[in-house]
Amino acid sequence: MAKGTGMSKALAVGIGVLTVSSVCGLVLMAVMYKIQIDKYPPVSPPTPTKPLVIPTGLQPTLRIPDNLIPESYKVFLQPYLYAAVTNNYTNQSLVFTGNSTVRVKCMTDSKSIFLHVHNLNVMTVEVTKSDSNEKLSVRGYKIHQNESNFLKIQLKETMSGNGTYYDIFTKFEGELLDNLAGFYVKNSNIITVVNFYLLLLQPPDARKVFPCFDEPALKAVILFSITSIFVLSLEADTTEIDGEEWIVTTFAETPIMSTYLLAFTVSDFTYKSKSSGTNINIHARSDAINAGHADYAIEVTEKIMIYYQNIFGFKYPLKKIDQTALPDISAGAMENWGFISYQESGLLYDKETASTFDQERVATMISHELAHQWFGNLRDVIVLREVQTAFQVDSLNSSHPLSLQENYIQTFSEIIDLFDDITYRKVGINAFLMLISFIYKKLLQYNIETKEDVEAFMSTWIEQVGYPVITIITQTRETSQEQFLLKQTGEWLLANVNCTGFFRVIPLINRGQLIDGLIVTIALSLTKHLINDTEYIPWESALKNLDHLILMFDRSEVYGPIMKYLRKQITQLYKHFEEYTLNGTIPEKHTDQYNQVNAISVACSNGLPECIEMAKRLFKDYRNGTDNIQPNLRRAIYCSAIVSGDEYDWEFAWKEYQRATVTAEKDKRRYALSCTKEIWLLNRYLQYTLDPSKIRKMDLVSTINYIAKNVAGQPLAWDFVRAHWSYITQEYGAGAISLGSLLDAVTKGSPRTLNLKRCCCPKLCYSLILLVIQVIERTEANIKWVKENKQTVKEWFMGEL
Numbered sequence: 001m002a003k004g005t006g007m008s009k010a011l012a013v014g015i016g017v018l019t020v021s022s023v024c025g026l027v028l029m030a031v032m033y034k035i036q037i038d039k040y041p042p043v044s045p046p047t048p049t050k051p052l053v054i055p056t057g058l059q060p061t062l063r064i065p066d067n068l069i070p071e072s073y074k075v076f077l078q079p080y081l082y083a084a085v086t087n088n089y090t091n092q093s094l095v096f097t098g099n100s101t102v103r104v105k106c107m108t109d110s111k112s113i114f115l116h117v118h119n120l121n122v123m124t125v126e127v128t129k130s131d132s133n134e135k136l137s138v139r140g141y142k143i144h145q146n147e148s149n150f151l152k153i154q155l156k157e158t159m160s161g162n163g164t165y166y167d168i169f170t171k172f173e174g175e176l177l178d179n180l181a182g183f184y185v186k187n188s189n190i191i192t193v194v195n196f197y198l199l200l201l202q203p204p205d206a207r208k209v210f211p212c213f214d215e216p217a218l219k220a221v222i223l224f225s226i227t228s229i230f231v232l233s234l235e236a237d238t239t240e241i242d243g244e245e246w247i248v249t250t251f252a253e254t255p256i257m258s259t260y261l262l263a264f265t266v267s268d269f270t271y272k273s274k275s276s277g278t279n280i281n282i283h284a285r286s287d288a289i290n291a292g293h294a295d296y297a298i299e300v301t302e303k304i305m306i307y308y309q310n311i312f313g314f315k316y317p318l319k320k321i322d323q324t325a326l327p328d329i330s331a332g333a334m335e336n337w338g339f340i341s342y343q344e345s346g347l348l349y350d351k352e353t354a355s356t357f358d359q360e361r362v363a364t365m366i367s368h369e370l371a372h373q374w375f376g377n378l379r380d381v382i383v384l385r386e387v388q389t390a391f392q393v394d395s396l397n398s399s400h401p402l403s404l405q406e407n408y409i410q411t412f413s414e415i416i417d418l419f420d421d422i423t424y425r426k427v428g429i430n431a432f433l434m435l436i437s438f439i440y441k442k443l444l445q446y447n448i449e450t451k452e453d454v455e456a457f458m459s460t461w462i463e464q465v466g467y468p469v470i471t472i473i474t475q476t477r478e479t480s481q482e483q484f485l486l487k488q489t490g491e492w493l494l495a496n497v498n499c500t501g502f503f504r505v506i507p508l509i510n511r512g513q514l515i516d517g518l519i520v521t522i523a524l525s526l527t528k529h530l531i532n533d534t535e536y537i538p539w540e541s542a543l544k545n546l547d548h549l550i551l552m553f554d555r556s557e558v559y560g561p562i563m564k565y566l567r568k569q570i571t572q573l574y575k576h577f578e579e580y581t582l583n584g585t586i587p588e589k590h591t592d593q594y595n596q597v598n599a600i601s602v603a604c605s606n607g608l609p610e611c612i613e614m615a616k617r618l619f620k621d622y623r624n625g626t627d628n629i630q631p632n633l634r635r636a637i638y639c640s641a642i643v644s645g646d647e648y649d650w651e652f653a654w655k656e657y658q659r660a661t662v663t664a665e666k667d668k669r670r671y672a673l674s675c676t677k678e679i680w681l682l683n684r685y686l687q688y689t690l691d692p693s694k695i696r697k698m699d700l701v702s703t704i705n706y707i708a709k710n711v712a713g714q715p716l717a718w719d720f721v722r723a724h725w726s727y728i729t730q731e732y733g734a735g736a737i738s739l740g741s742l743l744d745a746v747t748k749g750s751p752r753t754l755n756l757k758r759c760c761c762p763k764l765c766y767s768l769i770l771l772v773i774q775v776i777e778r779t780e781a782n783i784k785w786v787k788e789n790k791q792t793v794k795e796w797f798m799g800e801l
């Protein structure tokens with residue numbers, strides 16, 4: 001699961017999946033020189049910051065007791081995809097019934113059994129001794145109506161704790177909700193998906209499907225059978241139930257695994273296969289398969305599998321790898337064992353309409369999802385995005401350590417709280433690269449690293465919050481460190497961040513880093529050189545930071561001079577790519593392709609006349625039936641055409657959005673629609689997000705995020721989110737990670753416009769308490785920063801004109 005939108009969402013997913021299980025993590029270290037050493041002598045290292053304690057008023061332990069160890073599950077499910085029942089929220093929903101036998105080994109004499117269930121109605125409970133089939137009398141059972149999600153079964157007799165096996169049989173029923181969580185159903189084309197909280201990136205969902213020991217450490221064999229209309233399975237029997245014909249699919253017994261790794265889909269999709277040792281199957285809507293949109297995924301998957309096999313020297317352990325493209329799924333992708341589900345844009349590729357970035361996203365997503373162990377050769381582009389985002393959040397006092405003691409993470413909402421930029425990005429990139437370079441150094445020293453070494457080294461990073469500033473006095477070689485906090489950022493000069501020493505483009509990376517960490521005028525002075533710079537990394541890094549500056553000042557008188565300055569700086573870059581833009585040809589270098597897009601979006605959004613003319617002309621041709629816009633540029637060009645266009649242009653783009661069948665293309669139009677400055681269009685667009693026939697549910701969050709990024713839309717989006725919070729959380733269910741990104745986006749704008757007191761409506765606070773604390777701290781820091789720097793910033797920009 002991932003927060004954020006578009007590309008970064010996709011990346012974050014991949015990264016999260018890659019790393020959580022195997023890397024506990026450390027933090028990228030920022031090495032800094034001090035400018036005025038005489039004024040501020042180094043201080044000795046402070047004591048580590050304790051993790052932020054979030055008061056929840058809950059019992060210290062909600063963990064399942066360890067008296068029983070699950071060995072195997074035998075689960076039967078039967079979803080009824082046509083018989084609707086009444087549901088207060090959605091008015092109708094579908095049901096499933098099931099039964100399950102879990103075999104447990106009893107380790108302590110006990111009379112009670114605890115299992116996890118959530119939103120299930122349990123009708124029957126039977127406990128038998130496995131070897132003799134002897135029944136134990138059940139005194140009663142009860143589902144705890146609180147956050148523990150426990151089903152407690154009370155026995156009359158005692159189970160012997162000497163390793164005796166027992167079978168716990170339950171019959172249950174539940175609802176299939178259209179909320180993208182647990183066992184959910186998409187009525188449009190009858191897709192049913194179970195997404196158990198995978199790799200801790202999803203809140204726990206297995207308990208919504210069958211009573212189970214839903215903790216990652218409690219692993220068991222699972223034998224799964226589903227009786228339904230369509231199932232993702234290549235062999236199935238039919239059977240007659242109540243005079244109707246049903247398909248019964250019994251899956252092969254799984255290896256010993258955690259419950260959260262299990263997933264299946266039931267759909268009317270078709271698939272395309274290729275066998276190269278492992279069966280590679282890509283499942284999708286039949287029209288997409290028939291149009292060849294899965295071909296690229298097959299090709300990429302095969303290459304990557306071969307590559308990994310060579311690199312790691314061992315074979316993929318399962319016989320098949322199923323990958324499926326779902327029209328509506330809350331995360332960018334979900335990785336389960338042998339079965340990965342993606343948003344359509346992460347797996348399907350239409351070479352007619354796709355941009356280079358769309359293609360790259362498919363390749364990146366697939367390689368990330370397939371690669372649990374593989375981390376090498378990460379592109380500098382990813383580092384730039386992910387590292388800097390992690391730095392930003394982790395410079396807040398209300399940030400949290402990567403690893404919290406287990407009694408801080410007990411409930412559903414506490415688990416959800418942890419799915420933020422720290423967990424994804426700090427773990428994902430920083431942590432891993434640090435570990436690699438540590439081990440690499442050890443190897444170079446012919447020093448075989450011991451477990452203790454790694455543990456000692458890593459624990460300082462994973463158990464403490466933040467990242468350090470290291471002060472080096474060059475004359476005396478004295479060093480010291482302290483936690484880097486946004487609030488206290490003084491006169492530090494980021495002088496040497498080699499990131500990891502893993503990148504070929506070291507000088508470029510450093511230029512990128514330089515602009516990120518600096519105090520404002522030094523930072524701004526560095527952007528002067530951009531006028532002659534055509535490289536992507538310095539531009540991207542500068543723009544990212546300037547974006548923040550614009551966010552802080554876009555409603556003030558400082559904004560005019562900023563725009564003028566940017567227009568001046570971007571002109572060369574725009575001209576550098578103009579021939580390509582007008583010819584409709586693609587620059588050869590990958591980073592140039594990205595930079596061309598930067599050139600156009602910055603030039604157009606800051607009012608460079610040539611750019612606006614170009615965008616208008618191309619869009620007009622498009623309206624007139626000749627679409628000559630090069631796919632890479634569509635996002636930027638549609639957007640600026642909508643900004644300078646009228647209601648009819650918007651309506652045209654809306655129709656085109658609805659007409660598009662390829663998700664990647666649809667997404668570009670959906671984004672462009674958010675660019676208008678017309679308040680009434682933006683408000684109407686926000687309303688559309690509540691109607692799944694207009695904006696698909698999985699796109700709700702990112703659409704509101706797009707609107708919030710627009711200066712005209714930010715206050716509208718903020719009001720809208722608060723007004724519809726209940727509806728959004730209800731519809732989104734376990735998509736709560738995205739809800740975090742939503743809250744983040746709608747509160748990011750100009751600090752003046754954000755009323756802190758209104759920030760925390762009780763519902764919002766309850767479900768996302770840590771994030772709300774971070775938002776408040778960030779907003780306070782921003783207000784302070786704006787107050788202190790506004791005059792300086794204004795004078796600087798005026799002086800440059």
Ligand SMILES: *[C@@H]1O[C@H](CO)[C@@H](O)[C@H](O)[C@H]1NC(C)=O
Pocket residue numbers: 058059061062144145146147148
């Ligand atoms: C949950 O409810 C059960 C029964 O009502 C109670 O015994 C238990 O202490 C509660 N647990 C928490 C964490 O509130």
Ligand SMILES: *[C@@H]1O[C@H](CO)[C@@H](O)[C@H](O)[C@H]1NC(C)=O
Pocket residue numbers: 088
């Ligand atoms: C659903 O609505 C009915 C009738 O309004 C009400 O009696 C019932 O308590 C509601 N159920 C829930 C779970 O809110």
Ligand SMILES: *[C@@H]1O[C@H](CO)[C@@H](O)[C@H](O)[C@H]1NC(C)=O
Pocket residue numbers: 089090091
């Ligand atoms: C459910 O039905 C009621 C009454 O017909 C209606 O007012 C409400 O808008 C419906 N809700 C949804 C989510 O369709």
Ligand SMILES: *[C@@H]1O[C@H](CO)[C@@H](O)[C@H](O)[C@H]1NC(C)=O
Pocket residue numbers: 076077078098099227
């Ligand atoms: C469990 O469900 C399956 C499929 O519906 C059924 O065939 C089986 O008899 C059930 N088991 C029991 C013990 O009820």
Ligand SMILES: *[C@@H]1O[C@H](CO)[C@@H](O)[C@H](O)[C@H]1NC(C)=O
Pocket residue numbers: 160162163164
């Ligand atoms: C466990 O203890 C029960 C009596 O409490 C006994 O009948 C059984 O044989 C013992 N099993 C093992 C595996 O020792």
Ligand SMILES: *[C@@H]1O[C@H](CO)[C@@H](O)[C@H](O)[C@H]1NC(C)=O
Pocket residue numbers: 397485487
């Ligand atoms: C950070 O938070 C701690 C307690 O949560 C507080 O004592 C400390 O003063 C805070 N530091 C800053 C710089 O705000």
Ligand SMILES: *[C@@H]1O[C@H](CO)[C@@H](O)[C@H](O)[C@H]1NC(C)=O
Pocket residue numbers: 496498500501502506
């Ligand atoms: C930075 O990386 C480069 C290239 O790997 C290496 O030559 C250089 O020594 C590194 N610098 C530091 C300070 O680690």
Ligand SMILES: *[C@@H]1O[C@H](CO)[C@@H](O)[C@H](O)[C@H]1NC(C)=O
Pocket residue numbers: 528529530531532
């Ligand atoms: C940019 O290049 C021009 C021409 O080479 C030069 O005159 C100017 O000083 C350069 N500007 C900066 C900021 O480097």
Ligand SMILES: *[C@@H]1O[C@H](CO)[C@@H](O)[C@H](O)[C@H]1NC(C)=O
Pocket residue numbers: 579580583585
């Ligand atoms: C643009 O088109 C012209 C004329 O066809 C050609 O000479 C030129 O090389 C093209 N430029 C680029 C950058 O593709």
Ligand SMILES: *[C@@H]1O[C@H](CO)[C@@H](O)[C@H](O)[C@H]1NC(C)=O
Pocket residue numbers: 620624
């Ligand atoms: C649209 O195209 C037609 C012919 O294809 C042309 O006659 C007309 O002038 C064009 N309109 C605009 C606004 O470009």
